[in-house]
Amino acid sequence: MRAVILGMLLAAGPALAHDAVIDGATARSGSSGWSFSVTLTHAETGWDDYADGWRVETESGEVLGTRVLAHPHENEQPFTRSLSGVIVPDGTSAVWIRARTSVDGWAEDRFQLELP
Template sequence: MKHLGLSCVILLCLMSPARAEGPVIERAEAARSGMGWRFDVTLSHPDSGWDHFADGWEVLTPDGTRLAIRVLHHPHVKEQPFTRSLSNVMLPDGLREVQIRARCSVDGWVGKPVTLTLSPGG
């Protein structure tokens, strides 16, 4: 096996694609709003611009069925963490908890979903 010099190792590291952290759900809240529910989700992500940013979050049932998605249309480079809302989300009767999962434009749906317990009164 041929020995690689230090300069080659550094070059290999620089040539490897860098992976930033995925979006982190800092906070999630749900409340009844009219006939449906309103979700307020606070995300943090090292947005670097249009090439890599947190671009959405979704509301899922415990078995992973999507109930709603909030698309984020632009990077939030200088606004971290940031909160976005989604209203008029219809939930199945009797549902007591949902999961919130975040996505970024490079890595997709990454990280562990956050479980949010719904209060019966909203």
């Protein structure tokens, strides 16, 4: 009996969660730093699995700013959120945006955004 149950559990495999997808992003320079707006899509299931943040990084991975998403957006897909006051080093021509989910953490893939 134990072997049958174990076999059923192994056949089922782990639950597969998916990274949030960055559909697009914009940047605008201002007197108090840069403002970024990022549009995400994620197959959210509510509090069990949702996109819970994104961040702006340099090419080398230095984090310039992080936007925390405090709740699921399962009924609002895709959705856009903004972050302002981000200090981008002089001479930077592009930044990378990385999304985070409550299940998988920070995604490996990044979205490259050329700065205007």
